[in-house]
Amino acid sequence: MMRIGELARQTGLAPSKIRFYEAEGLIGAVDRKANGYRQYSQRARQALELINLAQQAGFSLAEIRAFIPREGEAPHGHDRALAELRKKLAEVEALQVKLAETRAGLKLVITRIETTPPGRDCFENAEGVLKSFRGKALPA
Amino acid sequence: MMRIGELARQTGLAPSKIRFYEAEGLIGAVDRKANGYRQYSQRARQALELINLAQQAGFSLAEIRAFIPREGEAPHGHDRALAELRKKLAEVEALQVKLAETRAGLKLVITRIETTPPGRDCFENAEGVLKSFRGKALPA
């Protein structure tokens, strides 16, 4: 068991951030000592690390709160979390595909310009590159 | 050439957002008609689409402002065009790196949850997996 300062040190998070997450309902009920100090277990540290990972993956706190297993809802939250994560993964992979296409187009036209004799065609090719950027915008 | 409403329709962005980007210096000087209305070219549309793409990959507007070419900076000649294109290629590859990191983080969490036996505490296992991710936090 440890107090908030030690948990902050172990996770690299500011104590204010940990208290903020608690207030936002991202961490379950926190145990208190007689003097009112918060008491944390290693489980709390792991929960915070999971929250950190989810945030790095682009989840908002609201999304994280939606799938994080809170006290009592173990198996249901499990499936819900997986569904949310797979949805996010699909979004990221779709973006990767679009980016890869854009990159391929860029490299193609760079090669074409490099092999174009001076004084010919290069602006046409440059415009072609810009065209490869079209339609890459995704609805959020 | 088009006015802001048409550009908004083509890009899917709100006109207020486009004006905001202009105020923030993400798109260079915008051409005006005699009546004061903004006039946009396809180049502006492409710039907005690139900004969108970068944002989806996790870049802040400040980061994007640092690397996007502005409206005024048209390529001059063969070498300049090539330089622009290679710069864009580097930008796209930077987006890919960022996205790959995001995807890796996502897959990590999915694996962790999938390998949690039913009924067991999600936080109690796959600690080695979690540790392997430490220090891989995305640069802000």
Add this chain to the structure above:
DNA sequence: TCTACAGTTAAAGTTAGCTTTAAGGTCAAG
């Protein structure tokens, strides 16, 4: 001409995700 919609500005409001501040209480060490 009247209506309606598109455009203009500056400034204020909003949401997320925190941090900082103010005003304390707790506790081990010197």
Add this chain to the structure above:
DNA sequence: CTTGACCTTAAAGCTAACTTTAACTGTAGA
């Protein structure tokens, strides 16, 4: 028994990224 580190709370403050509002001008159509 005071000092100083660490803890508590509620509330205010901050930055990013926009949106909304208010007050106005421009333009096209019946």
